[in-house]
Structure formats: structure tokens, C-alpha cells
Amino acid sequence: VAAKRKRDGPAARPKKRAKKAPSAPEPDADPGPRGGGSEEYSIPPPVSQGKWKNKERVLIFSSRGINFRTRHLMQDLRTLMPHSKADTKMDRKDQLFVINEVCEMKNCNKCIFFEAKKKQDLYMWLSNTPQGPSAKFLVQNIHTLAELKMTGNCLRGSRPLLSFDPTFDKEPHYALLKELFIQVFSTPQYHPKSQPFVDHVFTFTVTDERIWFRNYQIIEEDASLVEIGPRFVLNPIKIFQGSFGGPTLYENPHYQSPNMHRRLIRLSVAAKFREKQEVKEVQKIKKKGTKVLIGEDPTEVVFETPAEEKPVEIQLVKPESKPIVKDKKKLRKIQRKKQKKLFRTEA
Numbered sequence: 001v002a003a004k005r006k007r008d009g010p011a012a013r014p015k016k017r018a019k020k021a022p023s024a025p026e027p028d029a030d031p032g033p034r035g036g037g038s039e040e041y042s043i044p045p046p047v048s049q050g051k052w053k054n055k056e057r058v059l060i061f062s063s064r065g066i067n068f069r070t071r072h073l074m075q076d077l078r079t080l081m082p083h084s085k086a087d088t089k090m091d092r093k094d095q096l097f098v099i100n101e102v103c104e105m106k107n108c109n110k111c112i113f114f115e116a117k118k119k120q121d122l123y124m125w126l127s128n129t130p131q132g133p134s135a136k137f138l139v140q141n142i143h144t145l146a147e148l149k150m151t152g153n154c155l156r157g158s159r160p161l162l163s164f165d166p167t168f169d170k171e172p173h174y175a176l177l178k179e180l181f182i183q184v185f186s187t188p189q190y191h192p193k194s195q196p197f198v199d200h201v202f203t204f205t206v207t208d209e210r211i212w213f214r215n216y217q218i219i220e221e222d223a224s225l226v227e228i229g230p231r232f233v234l235n236p237i238k239i240f241q242g243s244f245g246g247p248t249l250y251e252n253p254h255y256q257s258p259n260m261h262r263r264l265i266r267l268s269v270a271a272k273f274r275e276k277q278e279v280k281e282v283q284k285i286k287k288k289g290t291k292v293l294i295g296e297d298p299t300e301v302v303f304e305t306p307a308e309e310k311p312v313e314i315q316l317v318k319p320e321s322k323p324i325v326k327d328k329k330k331l332r333k334i335q336r337k338k339q340k341k342l343f344r345t346e347a
Helices: 002-008 068-080 098-105 172-185 258-288 328-346
Strands: 058-062 084-086 110-117 121-128 134-143 158-164 195-207 210-218 225-227 231-242 245-251
Touching: 058 068, 058 098, 068 084, 068 110, 068 134, 098 110, 110 172, 121 172, 134 172, 158 172, 172 195, 172 231, 172 245
Parallel strands: 058 084, 058 110, 158 195
Antiparallel strands: 110 121, 121 134, 134 231, 195 210, 210 225, 210 231, 231 245
16 A cells, blocks of 8 residues: 555646646646546647648759759759759760659659759759740859858748749740749748748849849848849750750740850950961061162262362382391391481482
8 A cells, every 4th residue: 555655646746737828729628647637738730720732842953964063053952942852863865855754753743954064064954844844044153052152041941932023024935934933943832841931032033135043031120131042044045845845935046055155265266366476477577578778869968078089199119028027126227227228329
């Protein structure tokens, strides 16, 4: 009996009643497990009590041969989009129609596929699988979340606002791309992995025939924006009716392939070098060319004074050769003898 009292000792005390939530309904009072008659309350439900109806799932993956920047960009998009899924890299030899089967196996109805070519050019496909449409873009000027210039921050899994340029409502191909961006990048309401908060904005701006993507944080104090990242520029190439193929609905007339762009740069550099070489050759020809002689000016002789004409003297006698004497005293004696002979002849 003593042992039984010790076991039931702490249970004999009356339990404290839990405080009732002001908004929660009062549950039915159930008898306690040991007959104490205490009331139990269930855990309050989550904030979002709605039903997840828009079950959009986006498959984000790439082909083999991408660089580190593309890999970080792909990971950033997966972080920002809670309704995304990942898959292994696809082989380059496979056709793009295989992606529709991959999306079907992954239970995804949207796809973002990064295609790398020549280890330096990056293309992005946005597709509504398996019916279409799909769009192909050239991705330029990529900056990721990890860069120091991106100082903003947002809650993981929060729902973004989508802001579009007014140009998207003016032209039909931009309107189609706008609808595709809305279905791909917007987080479905009441998604299990999403948070019921809106604290960042995805902006799509059309400038210089390109679509500029930016991600900004909304600061509550003054409603200003701070960039979070990633950022990139999409140069539209084609819009297809089907998924990863089919009839072409739109083709960008302003698009220039990266190969053509690099070729034009090489040609411009070669033209500059050729021009320098031609200038050097012209300068060499000018230096080697004959100089043009200017005719004599008759007025140059006006102020010249003629010199006195001296009579021409013809020497008939051969001059005597001077003896080579090393001793100066002997030379002087010889000169004196000559002078004496001349004096005698004259006398």
C-alpha cells in the first residue's frame, strides 16, 4: 500500500488549468487518464488554413558543361522558389524532347532548363510541359546571391511579388512571356513549403530589347527596396508553340549569336591592325620616294658681289724638291748657303 501511495502521490495533486486562447473555441472537457477530470486543449492550427489548389511544380536543372556561376545561379533559383524540384544533369547528346519525359516522371508541369555550349555560352529554356509554349533565351551578366554587393535578405520560402514593365502589355510576344513568367516564378498559394509572408519582389524590365531580372527586399520602415539577388539579363531568341520545339511563334530580329559577336570583334581588331600596317607602308614609300627639285631662282644672284679675277699663272720650272733633313742645324746651314748663292748671282 505504501508503494502504491508513492506511485500515486504526485498524481493526487490537482492539475493546473491551461489558459484558454481568446480566439480558440472551447473544446469538450474529457475526463483525465486517471480520473482527475482536467480539461485538454488541442494545438492551434497553422496560419494558412486554405487548401493548396494551384499545384505548380517547376523542374530546375541543366546540361553538362556548365561553369560555377551557372551552378550557383541554378541553386539560387531553387532556394527562392519553394515549389521547385531538382534533377541530375542531362547529357549533351540527348534530345531536348527527353525533358518532357523527365518532367512527367518528376510530376512537374513547368521547367527551367540551362543549356551550356562551348563552356562559355549559356541558354535558358522556359517551358510549359508537355503542351507548350516554350521560350529560349540567351543569359548574360549573371550575378549570384553570394556576391558582396547584394546586401538584402528575405525569409526562405516566402512568396514574391511579380513586377512587370508596361512594355509587357503592349506587344503580343511580351504578353505571352509575361504569362509564362507568372506561372513559373510565382509561388502557389498555400504551398506546403512556402511561408505566408510577402517580403521581396521579382522585377522584369524591358530595356535594350532584353529582359532584366532583379530581386529586391521590401523594407518595412520606409518601403524602400534593397537588392537581394540573383540578377541576370535574358535576351529572347525564339518562342515555340510546343514544349522544347514545334512551330516558331516569334523570332527576335535584334538577336545576335555569341559566335557572330565574337567574329565581329575579331574582324574589327584585324581591321585596326591592317590600317596601322597600311599607314606604315605609306610612310615608308614617302621616305624612299625621289625628292622634287625646285628650279633655280634668277633673283638669287642679285645681291652677290663678283670676286676679283686673278691672272692664271703657269709654272714652267719644276719646283725643287726639299731635302728631308732630320737635323735642324744642318737645315739651317743649307738655307744659308742657298741665300749666299742667290746674293752672289744678283750682285
